[in-house]
Ligand SMILES: Nc1ncnc2c1ncn2[C@@H]1O[C@H](COP(=O)(O)OP(=O)(O)OP(=O)(O)O)[C@@H](O)[C@H]1O
């Protein structure tokens with residue numbers, strides 16, 4: 131796991147090339163819709179954007195763009211059929227936006243080896259873009275976690291439902307524990323991490339904060355590094371399918387609790403309202419951002435995109451006064 | 454254990470170090486609500502017994518911050534500086550410092566990640582007129598043989614006061630006042646906080662706060678031991 135720069139550069143300079151990964155613990159939260167819409171919003175701002183369908187098991191990003199299935203895909207690169215990732219980069223109906231379609235024919239590559247994965251990250255990094263967006267598969271498969279950790283910005287999509295929230299927390303915990311495992315090179319430390327992954331572990335390690343304490347006790351230098359790294363990392367939260375004010379304020383409460391319990395940092399970057407235009411557009415093979423640019427989801431996405439670019443968050447005050 | 458047990462009380466409750474009593478109470482309730490088990494925001498977050506120690510810690514924070522003397526001592530120990538203004542030591546929200554100023558620099562004095570939690574509770578409606586908390590001058594005299602939920606309600610109605618009015622005056626959420634009157638004990642906050650509520654409610658009604666607290670809590674205890 132090489133790049134590991136979940137912690138982005140501290141500035142909000144929007145000229146820098148950034149890889150954003152979008153994940154969620156649970157499927158069907160609207161990851162693909164949000165990813166596609168954010169990409170279109172960036173394009174509208176004149177950015178060069180590449181969308182990558184990294185849901186290696188179940189790819190469908192082309193559908194969200196109203197496109198037909200694409201013949202070239204990530205699997206051609208992963209299997210070595212094409213030499214360069216640029217060969218599977220296809221244009222979309224939207225100038226400025228290119229797509230790398232997901233692997234839909236080879237189930238075996240849903241779990242690529244470590245070296246394939248780092249080759250892929252490197253190849254992605256060499257493409258030409260301002261923003262590269264990775265739509266990750268649902269769940270906590272290792273490759274999903276690794277993509278999430280390797281991105282500059284890690285974006286987590288939830289919907290206001292118990293299972294989605296629960297899985298989001300499981301996802302966050304898995305991501306950070308995986309990171310700590312990668313940093314813990316020594317066998318002794320690695321065993322501590324693995325032990326801690328069991329929720330019923332004897333040491334009572336339940337959160338990121340707990341595990342850092344345990345590791346720091348075993349190896350102060352590793353503890354120091356982890357504290358610094360994890361303090362610099364952050365997860366960006368998006369609440370999708372918002373129907374009520376309570377749904378919307380959920381993001382503030384999640385941030386508050388997760389920061390104090392896990393001891394990690396979370397930004398509440400934005401929310402997207404629920405609206406029938408989303409399925410209307412999907413059924414007509416259109417995009418909300420183009421067909422319904424003044425709808426509430428489209429405006430929410432524009433705001434979310436701005437916040438993500440500039441490292442800003444939803445402000446409680448603006449939420450209250452805008453309504 | 455978790456970060457909950459190591460942050461200072463202000464960061465724990467997410468209040469400004471200069472926040473008045475009403476804000477502290479409201480913040481405590483918000484945080485308590487998040488660990489109550491009914492909160493969507495923390496669904497599946499806490500593992501095992503952690504919730505119990507988090508609740509204890511929240512109670513501890515309220516215990517210290519809701520008492521001017523204890524709070525002062527805590528501030529001095531933690532920050533070498535007391536944030537409680539001399540006036541605020543008297544009691545309750547009457548002497549709350551102007552909110553914006555307190556917000557601006559208090560925030561910097563705080564350690565670690567600072568976040569804002571939605572505050573739909575009455576604490577935000579701070580512009581509401583502040584009636585004196587003491588005995589209303591023209592209140593008709595009421596003889597109380599015993600004090601319980603229904604009798605509190607009877608007093609309130611005899612005084613011509615609505616729950617809304619009491620809520621505006623005391624900054625206690627209206628539904629809590631209603632639960633007090635209806636004796637829905639399970640829905641009421643923990644004793645420490647309930648005590649403060651009852652005291653304020655009694656003052657707003659112009660009846661003896663000590664007696665109200667004692668008698669009401671006895672009723673609550675009796676009802677709970679019945680349940681088991
Ligand atoms: N804000 C919204 N308002 C209305 N419907 C929405 C919204 N967001 C997503 N949907 C609908 O929810 C469904 C799931 O969305 P989407 O496919 O984007 O989720 P996903 O997280 O990518 O799912 P998967 O895990 O299967 O990849 C779709 O039918 C989509 O139209």
Ligand SMILES: [Mg+2]
Pocket residue numbers: 161162163185190265
């Ligand atoms: Mg999807």
